[in-house]
Amino acid sequence: MTALTIRDVPDDQIQTLKVRAAQAGKSLQAFMQELIARETSKPTMAEMMNRLNREATATISTADVLAAIDEGRAGR
Structure with missing residues (x-):
C-alpha cells in the first residue's frame, strides 16, 4: 500500500x-x-456517459420491430 502526503x-x-x-x-x-x-x-461523468451509450445502443433494426409487430398480430 502506498503512503499519501497532502501538503498545504x-x-x-x-x-x-x-x-x-x-x-x-x-x-x-x-x-x-x-x-x-x-x-x-x-x-466519473464521462464513465457514466460511456456506460449509458453502450447500454442504450440498440442493435435492433426497424425491420426487426415490424416483424415482431406482425408476429404479435398474427398470434391474436
Missing part, C-alpha cells in the same frame, strides 16, 4: 476533518481512507 491543507479544513472523523468514531487516517475509497468507487 488549511488548518480549519484539518480541524473539520478531525471532528468528522471523531464523530464517526474513526481515526483521521481511517476516515480519510474511507473518504478516498468512497470517492474512487463513484464513476
Whole structure:
C-alpha cells in the first residue's frame, strides 16, 4: 500500500476533518481512507456517459420491430 502526503491543507479544513472523523468514531487516517475509497468507487461523468451509450445502443433494426409487430398480430 502506498503512503499519501497532502501538503498545504488549511488548518480549519484539518480541524473539520478531525471532528468528522471523531464523530464517526474513526481515526483521521481511517476516515480519510474511507473518504478516498468512497470517492474512487463513484464513476466519473464521462464513465457514466460511456456506460449509458453502450447500454442504450440498440442493435435492433426497424425491420426487426415490424416483424415482431406482425408476429404479435398474427398470434391474436
